[in-house]
Amino acid sequence: xxxxQRIFEVLEHGRRREPASRAADWLLVVLVLADVAATVAxxxxxxxxxxxxGLQLLDRVCVAVFAIEYxxxxxxxxxxxxLHRRTPLGARLRxxxxxxxxxxxxxxxxxxxxxxxxxxxxxxxxxLVRFLKLARYSPxxxxxxxxxxxxxxxxxxxxxxxxxxxxxxxxxxxxxEGSVQPDKLGDMPKAMWWAASMLxxxxxxxxxxPLTTLGRIIAAITxxxxxxxxxxxxxxxGRGFYEEIRRRDFVVTFAMVARVPLFARLDAAAIADLxxxxxxxxxxxxxxxxxxxxxxxxxxxxxxxxxxxESAVGKVVLQEGEFFGEMALLSREPRSATVTTIRSTxxxxxxxxxxxxxxxxLPDIGAKVxxxxxxxxxxxxxxxxxxxxxxxxxxxx
Ligand code: CMP
Numbered sequence: 001x002x003x004x005q006r007i008f009e010v011l012e013h014g015r016r017r018e019p020a021s022r023a024a025d026w027l028l029v030v031l032v033l034a035d036v037a038a039t040v041a042x043x044x045x046x047x048x049x050x051x052x053x054g055l056q057l058l059d060r061v062c063v064a065v066f067a068i069e070y071x072x073x074x075x076x077x078x079x080x081x082x083l084h085r086r087t088p089l090g091a092r093l094r095x096x097x098x099x100x101x102x103x104x105x106x107x108x109x110x111x112x113x114x115x116x117x118x119x120x121x122x123x124x125x126x127x128l129v130r131f132l133k134l135a136r137y138s139p140x141x142x143x144x145x146x147x148x149x150x151x152x153x154x155x156x157x158x159x160x161x162x163x164x165x166x167x168x169x170x171x172x173x174x175x176x177e178g179s180v181q182p183d184k185l186g187d188m189p190k191a192m193w194w195a196a197s198m199l200x201x202x203x204x205x206x207x208x209x210p211l212t213t214l215g216r217i218i219a220a221i222t223x224x225x226x227x228x229x230x231x232x233x234x235x236x237x238g239r240g241f242y243e244e245i246r247r248r249d250f251v252v253t254f255a256m257v258a259r260v261p262l263f264a265r266l267d268a269a270a271i272a273d274l275x276x277x278x279x280x281x282x283x284x285x286x287x288x289x290x291x292x293x294x295x296x297x298x299x300x301x302x303x304x305x306x307x308x309x310e311s312a313v314g315k316v317v318l319q320e321g322e323f324f325g326e327m328a329l330l331s332r333e334p335r336s337a338t339v340t341t342i343r344s345t346x347x348x349x350x351x352x353x354x355x356x357x358x359x360x361x362l363p364d365i366g367a368k369v370x371x372x373x374x375x376x377x378x379x380x381x382x383x384x385x386x387x388x389x390x391x392x393x394x395x396x397x
Pocket of ligand 1: 290296309311312313316323324325326327328329334335336337338339376377
């Protein structure tokens with residue numbers, strides 16, 4: 001593996017369990033937190049007076065590391081599976097426009113601002129943007145982003161309901177109390193501010209209390225509508241988030257799927273489709289995933305780790321990049337062997353329905369899976385290519 005590809009693997013954490021990748025992630029997370037803490041501390045005059053130089057130095061070190069990180073990410077961009085087909089410059093430009101890289105670039109902006117306009121208040125704000133760099137390390141945050149995208153129609157409906165409630169409440173209040181409290185409810189913008197505050201229940205000191213009975217009734221209804229308006233999107237996101245977290249033990253990334261040899265020749269769009277349908281499962285060592293004789297309901301791809309198949313021809317070890325559980329789905333017969341993890345293993349799971357649709361839609365993949373399944377069948381097993389048999393002492397033969 002070349003240096004560029006190696007650095008790409010480490011930085012883009014293709015292999016979750018790799019120590020170098022984890023160390024790089026942790027270093028960057030600690031530096032982001034330290035830099036943000038130093039920026040906040042620097043705004044306190046006493047601390048700035050006593051530790052100003054130290055905090056400044058810490059900031060410089062963090063920025064230097066972030067700059068090296070940015071340069072390394074840009075340099076290794078052509079290794080990205082999605083950008084493989086572009087020229088190196090094209091790949092880098094495309095990569096620089098991805099949201100996480102834009103955040104990384106913004107994180108370096110304060111340095112340029114400081115050099116150009118020393119003592120600019122903007123610097124504080126832009127320095128705190130560095131906190132967003134943590135988005136890269138939070139799969140849960142990525143999940144929320146995906147959820148908002150997938151529930152956008154439902155969420156848009158919530159926004160429309162909110163605006164409708166706001167306009168109705170504001171108009172009703174304007175009609176009923178506009179002449180009673182003209183300074184606070186005399187026109188639509190004022191009444192809308194009142195209605196928004198009531199809906200969000202953030203009434204501050206200047207919020208006009210209704211003076212008429214009808215006004216109080218409208219206020220009470222507005223508060224109740226507000227509860228519904230906020231409960232609805234919270235419930236939509238909350239339910240989706242819970243389901244997603246329960247379904248996925250880790251986030252399936254594009255790089256993870258693109259690295260599976262079976263999918264090596266797929267184009268970016270097909271891989272993106274797979275990312276959406278594959279589910280992730282982390283399984284501890286010694287867990288039986290498939291039991292001989294059971295009904296087949298899914299096929300599994302090994303993202304990292306190892307499993308042992310107790311097949312008719314003896315024990316076979318399958319490792320990263322290989323797959324299992326395809327035979328029962330293709331033949332619609334019971335599982336032909338028991339499969340157990342012999343290491344903590346990350347699996348990509350393809351449900352039976354999705355699997356059958358996939359082999360239907362992508363005949364090349366279907367042919368490859370069928371060929372492997374054929375080799376694995378007991379009669380043909382001795383000729384099985386690519387699978388290592390293990391003896392009783394556990395060595396691969
Ligand atoms: P399936 O029969 O669905 O469930 C058990 C799985 O073990 C099977 O699919 C294959 O994926 C795998 N398997 C069975 N026999 C072998 C073998 N000889 N070599 C490798 N894998 C096997």
